[in-house]
Amino acid sequence: MQIDGHHTMTYVAARLAGYGHRQASIIAYSAQYVDDATNSGVICFRNGAMYSRISSAHKTLDYRNADELANHRVWVPFHFLPGNGGKPAGENPEGTFIRKLVCHPDSHVARDMLRACVRDHEKPYALHRLGITMHVYADSWSHQGFAGVNHEINEVDDLRSNNKSMDRNFLNKIANFFISESFPLGHGAALSYPDLPFLEWEYRNGMDEKVPRNNPELFMEAVDKMCRAMQCFRKLDLDMNIESAPGLPEKDARKILSLIKSNRDKNGEKRHARWIEEIGKGRFSFGPAVIEYKAKGQGSWKHRAIGQLAASDTGREVFKFKKSFLSSNWKYFHDALQAHRFDILHDVLPKYGICAA
Numbered sequence: 001m002q003i004d005g006h007h008t009m010t011y012v013a014a015r016l017a018g019y020g021h022r023q024a025s026i027i028a029y030s031a032q033y034v035d036d037a038t039n040s041g042v043i044c045f046r047n048g049a050m051y052s053r054i055s056s057a058h059k060t061l062d063y064r065n066a067d068e069l070a071n072h073r074v075w076v077p078f079h080f081l082p083g084n085g086g087k088p089a090g091e092n093p094e095g096t097f098i099r100k101l102v103c104h105p106d107s108h109v110a111r112d113m114l115r116a117c118v119r120d121h122e123k124p125y126a127l128h129r130l131g132i133t134m135h136v137y138a139d140s141w142s143h144q145g146f147a148g149v150n151h152e153i154n155e156v157d158d159l160r161s162n163n164k165s166m167d168r169n170f171l172n173k174i175a176n177f178f179i180s181e182s183f184p185l186g187h188g189a190a191l192s193y194p195d196l197p198f199l200e201w202e203y204r205n206g207m208d209e210k211v212p213r214n215n216p217e218l219f220m221e222a223v224d225k226m227c228r229a230m231q232c233f234r235k236l237d238l239d240m241n242i243e244s245a246p247g248l249p250e251k252d253a254r255k256i257l258s259l260i261k262s263n264r265d266k267n268g269e270k271r272h273a274r275w276i277e278e279i280g281k282g283r284f285s286f287g288p289a290v291i292e293y294k295a296k297g298q299g300s301w302k303h304r305a306i307g308q309l310a311a312s313d314t315g316r317e318v319f320k321f322k323k324s325f326l327s328s329n330w331k332y333f334h335d336a337l338q339a340h341r342f343d344i345l346h347d348v349l350p351k352y353g354i355c356a357a
Helices: 003-016 021-033 066-080 107-116 126-142 164-168 170-182 216-234 250-264 268-280 299-308 323-327 329-352
Strands: 041-044 048-055 156-161 200-205 210-214
Touching: 003 126, 003 216, 003 268, 021 107, 021 126, 041 329, 066 170, 066 299, 066 329, 107 126, 107 200, 107 216, 126 216, 126 329, 156 329, 200 216, 210 216, 210 299, 216 250, 250 268, 268 323, 299 329
Parallel strands: none
Antiparallel strands: 041 048, 156 200, 200 210
16 A cells, blocks of 8 residues: 555544544554654664664665565565465465465454554554554555565566556556566565555466456455454454454445545555545544644654654764653654564464564
8 A cells, every 4th residue: 555545544444443633643644654664773862862763664676675584574574464375373375385475465364463463552652553553454455465575476467457558658567577577576566556546457476376456445445444453452352353343434435435436646645635635624424634644854753753854864863862752653653663573573473384584
C-alpha cells in the first residue's frame, strides 16, 4: 500500500473501530511512518544522552536492499510478513522453504502478530505499535504472493491490467524486465500495481503460476479486517478473535469502496489528498476531521522530538536534549518498532520453523 492506504484508510478504520481523533491520528501516522523511517543509528545529545533506533524501510535503490541480512531485518518483519503458505504453526506448505516466506493475507502468522501487539497494550507506545502492526497487516493483502528476499519467486512476467496506458508505458516495461531478471526483491518487478487500490491486474510469477488480482476487493477486505483488529485491541481481546468484531458499518464500507474505485490517480500523494478532503468534509459516520502527515521537516514527529529539519542524518549531528523527548511520539514510535521486530523475528516466526536473523 501507499500513503493513501497506510495513512488515511488506516485513520478511517481506526475511527470506525471507536478510537477518537487523537488516538486514530497516532495509529495512522505510525502506520505510514513505517515506510518513511529510513534512518538508523544513534542519536546523540549535547548533555551526553544517546538513543539508538532502527529503520523500518529502505529507499528503492538503497544498497542495503542487496544485503540479505538487511532484507530479513527490514522487509520481512515490516513489509512482507512470511505467511507459511496460510498454514498454522507446525505445518508446512508444499514446496521448498521459500514458500514459507511468501506473504499471505491474514495468515496464522499475521494473527500471532496481532496477539503479540495487543499484549503490549499497557506500554506507553501501545498505539504506536498498533499503527506499525496495522501497516504490516494491511501489506499482507497488497504484498501477497511476494517475499521480502531476493528470489525468483518474485519474478513477474505477462504483467497486464485494466489500465492499458500503464501496461503500454515503455519505461514500466523496461523496469519490470530489469527488476524481474536482476533484482527480484518483494514486488519490485510488479512495479506499483499491487499498491494501487483501484487496479485489477494479473501476472505470471517465477514459478510459472498465473496470478489474478482484484485490488479493490483486497483493499476492502484489508480495511474491514484492520477495523475488526482494532476493535479487538480496544476491548483488550488477547486472543484477537476478529471474527466476533462488527467491522466496518455498512454505509461507511460503501463509501470506502466508492472512494477506492473512483480515486484513480497513479500518484499516491494525490490520492491521499483526496482522502484528506473527503475526511475533512465529514463523508464518514464519525464526522469531519482535519488530519495531516509530515514525515520529515517542520511539524513532523522527528522535528518536534529532536528539532531536526533535514530529511536524512549524517551521523555527526548533536541535538539539544529536551525532557519531552522521552514521551515524544517519535521516540515511542521507535520504541514500538524495536519491540515489533524482536517479537516477529524471535518469537512469532520461529513457531513456524522460520529463522530470519
